[in-house]
Amino acid sequence: MGYQITSGVVPKPQKVLLYGPEGIGKSSLAARFPSPLFIDTEGGSAHLDVRRLPSPSSWSMLLDEVAWVRDFPAECGGTLVVDTADWAESLCQEHVCARAGKSGIEDFGYGKGYVYVKEEFGKLLNLLSECCERGLNVCVTAHAQIVKFEQPDEMGAYDRWELKLARKHTAPMLKEWADAVLFLNYRSIVVKDENGKCKAQNGKDRVMYTTHAATWDAKNRWGLPDELPLDWSYIAPHVPVPSFSAAASVTQAEIEAARDMPVPFDGADVAMEGGDNRGVGEPYAEEPVPPRAPEHLRKLAGMLAEAGIGRQEFVVAVARRTGYVTEGTPFESIAPDLAAWAETVVPQIKQYIDAGMPAEGK
Structure with a gap:
């Protein structure tokens, strides 16, 4: 039995994760993707002129909506946007706790609750992957938080930006799932005070960080520079437009x-x-x-x-x-x-x- 050898770049729908602090413009950037359809878990897209499904009131409803988009991709048009992942995780936790008769995720003990959430959250990512297989781009947004990070083999600790998700469970799974992880933030400016001490101040310029650094996680397979202005035009060439997109x-x-x-x-x-x-x-x-x-x-x-x-x-x-x-x-x-x-x-x-x-x- 012979096999056909192919070569070259193979265009395919993209799975993109946008995360950053509140108000940086995650939803606005997601709205620039080809023919976006929002599943708005927190009501953050109310100021945007976009199409959206009803805000899910439960984890089951969220999975049902994504499954519907998977089965009827042309109704979506081009890109499914889940806004945001951390609010989706909250729905997931509520579901896991209600199913087990627990009042909170910590009631499981020994971190078992987070393991159950990770397993359940994986169902959402599988459905989103199936949406991509049907020809849709998928964009997931998430909030960022500053956490204290300690290197296991070094002295001292420092602050870094991370996804506002379960640090050892859903967060790494979501980052691994995505083709591109873009960290959105204001460009930091280091200044010296009158005593000669350096302090970091946030500037007004909004930027996208596209590669990993000590103080944030990011990645891309598009060959982007490490830092770019927060502008859709830099992402656009790498996100295909589905043939059934309304933009066509x-x-x-x-x-x-x-x-x-x-x-x-x-x-x-x-x-x-x-x-x-x-x-x-x-x-x-x-x-x-x-x-x-x-x-x-x-x-x-x-x-x-x-x-x-x-x-x-x-x-x-x-x-x-x-x-x-x-x-x-x-x-x-x-x-x-x-x-x-x-x-x-x-x-x-x-x-x-x-x-x-x-x-x-x-």
């Missing part, structure tokens, strides 16, 4: 209206002129990208020209399908990382344009 509902008429949009380069040295003068069914004609334009733009422009797609036409299609850029974003403003992602979806964009942007199921 761009109409042919809207694309046609965008074909006459000017696409000048910013700067006299790299000016780009020309627009769309084609008739129906004719190839898209544009002036070549100037040699002095960045390499990633020239490469992407070449791919679009071969596919018969206008540069600004492509921008508009991506904007309305993903939200990674706006419709008026100039082609020359596309960043290298976004261009690298865009190169992988040229065939899909071409199919949607040629098919007249059909509605789902038609």
Whole structure:
């Protein structure tokens, strides 16, 4: 029996954990994922214009809602958001205690209660993984807390940020489950007082930490820098848009209206002129990208020209399908990382344009 060998990057739905202190913007960032559907366990999404299921009043209700999304992924659209994991854990603890007739998790003794919670919480993560297998991204948010941490082989202790979950049970399981763990916080600034002592102060800039450090946990498989501004655009190229996502509902008429949009380069040295003068069914004609334009733009422009797609036409299609850029974003403003992602979806964009942007199921 032979086996087929494959190679290259395999795009797949992402499991992302966003955690940070209260009010940092976890829910707002989760709302930027493709076509999000919230399961709001604490009511933190009330200020957001998002779709949501009823807030679960019990652990069983939470599992039922996730199972429904798993069975009807197109109803979700693109991303299932569980906001937040620590409130979900509270529902889980209540369930475990009620089932055993205990008044609190500590009544089990010897830490057994937390073991039971871990086993039960694993059911939620299994369901969320099944949602990913059905084509959905999953984003879980969680609060962070400062705890005293002691290295077992060193003297002294220090403070570090950790998930506001059971430290030895649900927290490590959730971090292991996720493809990316992003810690959101304000950038700390170290200042000296009049006595020469150093003190840490939180600045106003919100940032994402993407890799592990002594004072927080984080990871990613996307090759992100250690620290980034808290901005969706840095995550967007690495989170796929499911084919049944509502973000993919761009109409042919809207694309046609965008074909006459000017696409000048910013700067006299790299000016780009020309627009769309084609008739129906004719190839898209544009002036070549100037040699002095960045390499990633020239490469992407070449791919679009071969596919018969206008540069600004492509921008508009991506904007309305993903939200990674706006419709008026100039082609020359596309960043290298976004261009690298865009190169992988040229065939899909071409199919949607040629098919007249059909509605789902038609």
